[in-house]
Amino acid sequence: MISDVLSRLNALCIVLGSSSPRRQQLLAQIGLKYTVVKSNFPEDLAKNQFEKPxxxxxxxxxxxxxxxxxxxxxxxxSCRLIIGADTVVVLDGRIMEKPASADEAKRMLKSFSGRAHQVISSCVLLYKTKANVQWNCEQFETVTDVNFATLSDSIIEAYVATGDSFDKAGGYGAQGIAGSFIEAIHGDFYNVVGLPLQPLSARLRDIVITHF
Known part of the structure; x- marks a missing residue:
C-alpha cells in the first residue's frame, strides 16, 4: 500500500513512539526508516473508568x-511524522495484561484454550507539514479475533518455560512458537503481532498524498 510513496514517507524523518521490537520489525518489513523514541507514559489508566476495552x-x-x-x-x-500504538488482548470483555509471573501466564493461556479472544490495537499518527506548526492527529482501531486450539497443561508449561510469555500482552506471541496454538484468525494477522499493517499503510499513504 505504500510502495509508490515510500521515498516520500521516508523523507519525513519518521519517529516510532514505541520500544517494541515487534513493531520495529514490522515497520522495517514495509520499508519505513525511523527513529525510536520510547514513551514514558506509565500506562496506569484505571480500566474501570472505561466502558469498553x-x-x-x-x-x-x-x-x-x-x-x-x-x-x-x-x-x-525535523520530524514530520510520529507513529504510535497500543495493543490489548481481551477475553470476555476483560483486558489481559502482560503476565507478571509464570503462574499468571499459565492461567492466561489456559483461559484462551479452545476459545476465541480478541486483539485490539489503537494506532495514532501525528503529522505536520512544516516546522513550528500544530500537529495533526489521526487515530484508528483494529480488532482481530483469534481462535486457540485446546492446549494441554504440558503444552502450556513447556511454552511458559521458554520465557516468551513475559513481554507480551496475553502471555503469547503469534510470531513465535505460540503461533502453533492458533486455529484461526479472523482479521489482520499483523495486528496480533503488534501493528495492523494494511490499515496503517493505507492511512500513511493517504497522509503523504494529501498533505506532502
Missing part, C-alpha cells in the same frame, strides 16, 4: 504518543 486502549495509545510528541518537539525538530 477499546476505549481504554484508545486513551492509552493517545497518552503514550502525547509523551513522545513532547520529546520530539524538544529534540527532533
Amino acid at each position: 477499546v476505549e481504554y486502549v484508545r486513551a492509552t495509545a493517545r497518552n503514550k504518543l502525547e509523551d513522545v510528541r513532547k520529546q520530539v518537539d524538544e529534540s527532533y525538530e
Whole structure:
C-alpha cells in the first residue's frame, strides 16, 4: 500500500513512539526508516473508568504518543511524522495484561484454550507539514479475533518455560512458537503481532498524498 510513496514517507524523518521490537520489525518489513523514541507514559489508566476495552486502549495509545510528541518537539525538530500504538488482548470483555509471573501466564493461556479472544490495537499518527506548526492527529482501531486450539497443561508449561510469555500482552506471541496454538484468525494477522499493517499503510499513504 505504500510502495509508490515510500521515498516520500521516508523523507519525513519518521519517529516510532514505541520500544517494541515487534513493531520495529514490522515497520522495517514495509520499508519505513525511523527513529525510536520510547514513551514514558506509565500506562496506569484505571480500566474501570472505561466502558469498553477499546476505549481504554484508545486513551492509552493517545497518552503514550502525547509523551513522545513532547520529546520530539524538544529534540527532533525535523520530524514530520510520529507513529504510535497500543495493543490489548481481551477475553470476555476483560483486558489481559502482560503476565507478571509464570503462574499468571499459565492461567492466561489456559483461559484462551479452545476459545476465541480478541486483539485490539489503537494506532495514532501525528503529522505536520512544516516546522513550528500544530500537529495533526489521526487515530484508528483494529480488532482481530483469534481462535486457540485446546492446549494441554504440558503444552502450556513447556511454552511458559521458554520465557516468551513475559513481554507480551496475553502471555503469547503469534510470531513465535505460540503461533502453533492458533486455529484461526479472523482479521489482520499483523495486528496480533503488534501493528495492523494494511490499515496503517493505507492511512500513511493517504497522509503523504494529501498533505506532502
